[in-house]
Amino acid sequence: MDAPVSLLAIDKLYQALDLHPFQQPWWKNALRWLKQHQEWAWALLLFVIVLNAYHFWLEFRFSKSKKALEQTLLRLKEKSELLEHSQRVAIVGELGSSLAHEINQPLTAIRNYSEGGLLRLAKRRPHEDIVPVLENIQQQVERADAIVRRLRALIKKRSIEKRPSHVEALIDDTVELMRFRLQKQNIAVIRSLEGTAVEVNVDGVGIQQALVNLLNNALDACELQRGESGANYLGKILIKTEYSAESLVVRVLDNGTGLKHDNPTEAFASTKQEGLGLGLAICIDVMELHGGEFAIHSVLPHGCMATLTIPYHATQH
Ligand SMILES: Nc1ncnc2c1ncn2[C@@H]1O[C@H](COP(=O)(O)OP(=O)(O)O)[C@@H](O)[C@H]1O
C-alpha cells in the first residue's frame, strides 16, 4: 500500500513550482497592491514625471549654454583676429621713423645718381661713363625693394609658418631694420653666442616681431636713462644667443632705466605717453606659439633683460 501523501506537501510543491491553482499572476498582485496603496502609486508616478521634466530641463539648459559657449568662442576668435591685426599695425608704428628713413635713403640716392647721369648725358660723355651710374641706380632700386619686401613680410596677414631657420640671420636682419634708430641714439648693439648655432624650427616673422619690440623697448629705456645720467652715458644693447641641448635662449639686455611697471607684460600696460603696451604681449604670444617662454626683469645697477626661450621640440603648436 502506498504511503498517503500529505496535502500540505503537494501544496508546497505547487507553490515551489509557481503552479499553485490559487496563486495569482504577479501583475494581479501588483494591481492589488497599487489599489491598496494608491497614494504611493501616485507619488511614484509624480516622481517619474518630475524626474523626466528635470532631465529635459537640464538638457535644454545644456544646449542653451552650449550655444552660448559656441558664440563666445566665435567672438573670442574675432577678438583675437582683431588683436592680431592691431599687433601687425603696431609693428609699423614701432618701426616708424626707421622705416621712413630706410625707404628715403635709396630714393635720395637714386635721385642723385640720375641727376649725375643726366649731367653726363648733357656733356655727351661716352656710354661707358653712364653705365656705372645706371648700375648704381639699379642697386638702390633693389635695396628699396628689399626693404619693402621685408616690411610686407612683417605685417602681412599670414598663417603662422614654422620652418627651420637660422635665428642668427633673423637677428641680423632685425638689427638692420632698426639701424637708423640705433645710429640716431648712438646705441651700440653687441652680439654674443654661446654653444653651436643650429637651425631652429621657428616662425621667423613672429620672432622678428618680438625682437623689434624688444629692441624698441631697450632703445626707449636707454633714451630715458640718458636723460638721467647725462651726456656721458653710453647706451648699450647686448643680444645674446645660447644654444643648449634642448633649447635656444635669446637674451636682450640693455643698460637703460630698468622696469618701472609692476606688470609690464599685460596687454596695454605702458609707462610711455604714446605707448600702446602691446610689445611684450606680442613677445608672450610668439613664445606661446613656440611652446616657449618669455620673461623680463630689471638688472643692476640699471637696465633690463628680456629672455626668449625657444625649445627645439615645441610642446605646443
Ligand atoms: N627694456 C625695458 N626697460 C625698461 N622698461 C621696459 C623695457 N621693456 C618694457 N618695459 C616696460 O614695459 C612696458 C610695456 O612694454 P610694451 O609692451 O613694449 O609696451 P610699450 O612699449 O608700448 O609701452 C613699457 O611701457 C615699459 O614701462
Ligand SMILES: [Mg+2]
Ligand atoms: Mg614696446
